[in-house]
Amino acid sequence: MAARPEKNPSSDSSHTGRRQATSYDVARHAGVSQSAVSRCFKDGASVSKKMRDRVMKSVKELGYQPNAIARGLITRRSNMVGVIVSNLNFYPEVLSELSARFTDRGVHVLLFTIDHESDVGRIIDQLWQYQVDGVVVAAHLEQDQVALFEERNVPVVFYNRSYQDVPVSSVCCDQVEGERKLVNLLVEGQHHSFAVIGGPKDSVVSMQRTQGAIDRLHSLGISDIVQADGDYTYQSGRVALQEVVKQRGTVPDAIICANDIMAIGCMDEARYHLNLDVPGDVSVVGFDGVRSASWSSYDLTTIQQPVESMAEAAVSMLLDRVDNEQLPPEKRSFSGVLRRGSSVRE
Amino acid sequence: MAARPEKNPSSDSSHTGRRQATSYDVARHAGVSQSAVSRCFKDGASVSKKMRDRVMKSVKELGYQPNAIARGLITRRSNMVGVIVSNLNFYPEVLSELSARFTDRGVHVLLFTIDHESDVGRIIDQLWQYQVDGVVVAAHLEQDQVALFEERNVPVVFYNRSYQDVPVSSVCCDQVEGERKLVNLLVEGQHHSFAVIGGPKDSVVSMQRTQGAIDRLHSLGISDIVQADGDYTYQSGRVALQEVVKQRGTVPDAIICANDIMAIGCMDEARYHLNLDVPGDVSVVGFDGVRSASWSSYDLTTIQQPVESMAEAAVSMLLDRVDNEQLPPEKRSFSGVLRRGSSVRE
DNA sequence: TTGTAGGCGTTATCAA
DNA sequence: TTGATAACGCCTACAA
Numbered sequence: 001m002a003a004r005p006e007k008n009p010s011s012d013s014s015h016t017g018r019r020q021a022t023s024y025d026v027a028r029h030a031g032v033s034q035s036a037v038s039r040c041f042k043d044g045a046s047v048s049k050k051m052r053d054r055v056m057k058s059v060k061e062l063g064y065q066p067n068a069i070a071r072g073l074i075t076r077r078s079n080m081v082g083v084i085v086s087n088l089n090f091y092p093e094v095l096s097e098l099s100a101r102f103t104d105r106g107v108h109v110l111l112f113t114i115d116h117e118s119d120v121g122r123i124i125d126q127l128w129q130y131q132v133d134g135v136v137v138a139a140h141l142e143q144d145q146v147a148l149f150e151e152r153n154v155p156v157v158f159y160n161r162s163y164q165d166v167p168v169s170s171v172c173c174d175q176v177e178g179e180r181k182l183v184n185l186l187v188e189g190q191h192h193s194f195a196v197i198g199g200p201k202d203s204v205v206s207m208q209r210t211q212g213a214i215d216r217l218h219s220l221g222i223s224d225i226v227q228a229d230g231d232y233t234y235q236s237g238r239v240a241l242q243e244v245v246k247q248r249g250t251v252p253d254a255i256i257c258a259n260d261i262m263a264i265g266c267m268d269e270a271r272y273h274l275n276l277d278v279p280g281d282v283s284v285v286g287f288d289g290v291r292s293a294s295w296s297s298y299d300l301t302t303i304q305q306p307v308e309s310m311a312e313a314a315v316s317m318l319l320d321r322v323d324n325e326q327l328p329p330e331k332r333s334f335s336g337v338l339r340r341g342s343s344v345r346e
Numbered sequence: 347m348a349a350r351p352e353k354n355p356s357s358d359s360s361h362t363g364r365r366q367a368t369s370y371d372v373a374r375h376a377g378v379s380q381s382a383v384s385r386c387f388k389d390g391a392s393v394s395k396k397m398r399d400r401v402m403k404s405v406k407e408l409g410y411q412p413n414a415i416a417r418g419l420i421t422r423r424s425n426m427v428g429v430i431v432s433n434l435n436f437y438p439e440v441l442s443e444l445s446a447r448f449t450d451r452g453v454h455v456l457l458f459t460i461d462h463e464s465d466v467g468r469i470i471d472q473l474w475q476y477q478v479d480g481v482v483v484a485a486h487l488e489q490d491q492v493a494l495f496e497e498r499n500v501p502v503v504f505y506n507r508s509y510q511d512v513p514v515s516s517v518c519c520d521q522v523e524g525e526r527k528l529v530n531l532l533v534e535g536q537h538h539s540f541a542v543i544g545g546p547k548d549s550v551v552s553m554q555r556t557q558g559a560i561d562r563l564h565s566l567g568i569s570d571i572v573q574a575d576g577d578y579t580y581q582s583g584r585v586a587l588q589e590v591v592k593q594r595g596t597v598p599d600a601i602i603c604a605n606d607i608m609a610i611g612c613m614d615e616a617r618y619h620l621n622l623d624v625p626g627d628v629s630v631v632g633f634d635g636v637r638s639a640s641w642s643s644y645d646l647t648t649i650q651q652p653v654e655s656m657a658e659a660a661v662s663m664l665l666d667r668v669d670n671e672q673l674p675p676e677k678r679s680f681s682g683v684l685r686r687g688s689s690v691r692e
Numbered sequence: 693t694t695g696t697a698g699g700c701g702t703t704a705t706c707a708a
Numbered sequence: 709t710t711g712a713t714a715a716c717g718c719c720t721a722c723a724a
Contacts, residue, residue: 416717
């Protein structure tokens, strides 16, 4: 507790620096009313030049800055949005992009990271308490949790998670189309036997990717497919490849991984443990287009997600809905770009 | 604007769901005073079991949650801390760790990412406005910017940035000691000619690392050293190696990089462009211990920063200073762990 | 143990 | 254009 026995409007004008200057301090210092000070910080307010100059002079001298918390209390706008990220490690770029774009628009990001998809409930409670204006979610939520946003009337945009039958806004990369491109490339390259390595069981994105690949393979008349699952990590990619080899006895022509990191794990496992040549003996493709996928050691063929476009879409969709609560939910889907590396035999 | 013509305490008790329930709503619903409701949410307050049960029943029914913003206004504790990260891409783990630990303690993270180290000034202004209780900075600040925290009386802890002569709290990895370990290992392994590749010019950490390495080399009587600089990126590591080769005409025995990502770039450049064997023709070491450094393709010898310990230290140091403003600045330094990979000839 | 009343720093309303 | 004054939702003496 800072010792501050005096009541607010009675403290001396010397502004000890201990406490932040308030609009009252400025008003007294400038010899005007407090509301005049307030108006000077609202653009579009009617205030004479003379008044403004006078106030701003005091503002400078006292180092005054409006208290955004107090402002939010009455305007019912905190200018903060929540960003929920499930596993930071996989997608730093996304967070970086979102943060930068929100900041550009004067909106601040309250960050929530979750390791265990379970404790989402607690997080959501906290969001209400902090009166965020909206939320971007890049994590899996149960349907009833999604409903909470609707109930509370808090705009929400899902990033790379789509809820098929729930009317909620989202921005996604077209996973199915991406897998089609990859499969097409592989089949044109005379690959005949396939392994598909999925991500975590509860990941809808992973499911869409693996199913997209399998569907496309089937539609091209290919049925020599084995499946294994990882959890999006490097290590799990390696293990999954072992699993594949155990299942089918031999190595398939091509391995389709639900993300780049597992694909990288597969390449390393193939090369350094199974002594195989990539792409000579086996081709590998991933999904995402992360930085390391383009490193020379891997030069992975993958689908590059248009992160900038997606982040921009998420931010503008959310803020539009903050400004206008009537806007209906909208789903936007972006095409990924096929990046042809040397991890596929052509 | 939601149509809400009535004054606060007069609205009907049906709680339309449009607006969040306030403590007044709960009080009216439970037939008690507003302060009674407030007390039920302050642990250690004197409130009878009967009262608590009664209030909590209404709380449940109305879905009430205290407004943290309003609370912060009067307690002068926002329970938010600012986290300033210079370049997210390089250290997602750190942010993840910090976020998780703050959340565990009921503190929320207001995230600020900066691409251009320049616009730090604006960021800092925003911090004041949002009344953060403290700040963790993992970015470079000018000395006068550091002083602002002192002025405003906002506790701050620097993460992996140390200011030699400024009395400010920080938690660091011991860069110099780490480089000593690396150099010792290399010299014991009969390496005689060296290249040192630094990071961005304005990075104090990079400077400490490169200078630490060079000092140790000198003290071991080695003077065959060339220097080049990158910017911590993969590509810059590759370019820097080219630069080194151009400078000295041949490839040195060992390359010491200021971080892992540049080291990885060097390895790829050496192997796939210069057709050299690593570690046969040239050894490479990095610093940080990022995930990709341990991938089989690289298996980089490096110094692993104890991220968990450092994050924990930063969080507890900061919150201690939030609770007790009198605590003097403190600098904590952690030793990194030598991770011996196969990127060094032994 | 409970209720009353004042204040946190701001914006919004309405006279002057 | 300006200045009182009343919210915003909560916490906290202080009195009952």
